Amino acid sequence: MTIHHLKEDRSLxxxxxxxxxxxxxxxxVRLREILDPMPVTRVPGAGPLVPAVLNVRGTVVPLANLKQVLRIPEVEADDRRRILVLDVTIAGEAAVVAIEADAVHEVATIETAIIEAVPATASAWPPEYLTGLYRGGEGFVLMPDLDHILSVLAQRPIV
Known part of the structure; x- marks a missing residue:
């Protein structure tokens, strides 16, 4: 999803x-459910970007590590950690993927006019994986392009 698609509506x-x-x-609209931490099954040879799967109501769901993809350092886990189960599109196909979050904050409606393109000089984050960003109450809020990220990960060979 591009920044132009996001800005087609006045709010998001x-x-x-x-x-x-x-x-x-x-x-x-991508969020299917939020789960408390649960056991995951490591996939041998899967690598750090999608290292495991989990069982969500009888369905095997891959667990993607967005921290690795977006180059975000690990922090110590606490009782705020959650798993978000998301509906995404991977290479044109509907899919369900989970991501782990250190905390889930809120559901909010933002004006799309505040969303900006990621500057090319923002070397801390891979700009090709971000739809945009906006200034929130505590700094910049990144908007990952989940479809693009997961499509790229799906095309990588298992090493």
């Missing part, structure tokens, strides 16, 4: 979450 409802010290916003 998002779920805000933290990965490390970074706050991200994901369109609320």
């Amino acid at each position: 409802t998002v779920v805000t979450l933290s990965l490390g010290k970074q706050v991200l916003a994901i369109p609320a």
Whole structure:
């Protein structure tokens, strides 16, 4: 999803979450459910970007590590950690993927006019994986392009 697609409407409802010290916003329409931490099954040879799967109501769901993809340092886990189960499109196909968040904050409606393109000089984050960003109450809020990120990850060979 591009920044132009986001700005087609005047407002956007998002779920805000933290990965490390970074706050991200994901369109609320993508959210299927939020789960408490649960056992995951590591996939041998899967690598750090999608290292595990989990059982969500009898369905095997891959667990993507957005911290690795967005170069966000790990922090110590606490009781705020949650798993978000999301509806995404991977290479044109509907899919369900989970991500782990260090905290889930709120569902908020933002004006799309405040969303900006990611500056090319923002070397801290891979700009090709971000739809945009906006200034929130505690700094910049990143808007990851989940479809693009997961499509790229799906095309990578298992090493």
